[in-house]
Amino acid sequence: MKKLCLMRIIVFGILWFVAGCQGIFSPAPDEQEIRLRNAIRIHPVHELGYVRLAQYLKTQGRYSKTFSVLRTGQQHIPDSIALIRMEGGLFQGLGQYRESQEYYTEQITKHPDEPLLFLDRAQLYLRLEKQQLALNDARKALSLKPDLFEALYLIGVILDRKTASNVPDQSEQALDALIAASKINGRNPDLWLRIS
Structure with missing residues (x-):
């Protein structure tokens, strides 16, 4: 009987301690x-x-x-x-x-059919240095919404990164994408830094 009572006190003490810790570690909403x-x-x-x-x-x-x-x-x-x-x-x-x-x-x-999801995944792929996958997703986003500034800009960035000095065609494609993006949003300073 004493063991059962002692066991209940211990269990109650542990539960009380855990409940107290919950209050400490989970801040009260402000x-x-x-x-x-x-x-x-x-x-x-x-x-x-x-x-x-x-x-x-x-x-x-x-x-x-x-x-x-x-x-x-x-x-x-x-x-x-x-x-x-x-x-x-x-x-x-x-x-x-x-x-x-x-x-x-x-x-x-x-x-x-949601271009922004393809765009987000393209940005993730670019961060992971999977440039071809990033380019594919950015192009898919652009095919779903042809006036999507972010997709054109990202395509320009990806092609610019992929461009080797001996591949002028990709460099031209990168510039074309950035120029097309500038027609949608000509006030983006990052865009003009890329173009220049």
Whole structure:
């Protein structure tokens, strides 16, 4: 009987300690987070609430909570490309490139006509120095949306990186892509640095 009582006290003590640690390691929501969560409760199918809360949590370094918010948002709004892109970008930002690549590939399968997903995966491939895959995805994004500045710019960047000094044709293609991008957005300073 004494052993059972002692065992209950020990178990209760452990549970109490763990519960106390949860409070220490999971900070209480501040006023900003509470407001953002309330906005989602009021209108759970409005993507902007999820976007803002995810951005806020990310700036706080609370990445697991950020993933949770993005996934909850995608359950309520399955076709939200903004939430999908944020999750893929979060994987990249955390250096989880394999997970990011798998995630983008899965989402592209679900949304094959979404140029921004191809563009995001192209940027990931470029970061991983898989230039041909990056070029393929950037071209696919451009084929889906011919006036997509970011796709033209990225194609120019990729071709410029791939260009060897003895391959003038690729250098011309890079310049053509950058010039086409300038016709869409002539105020981008990075673009003019690349062209010059």
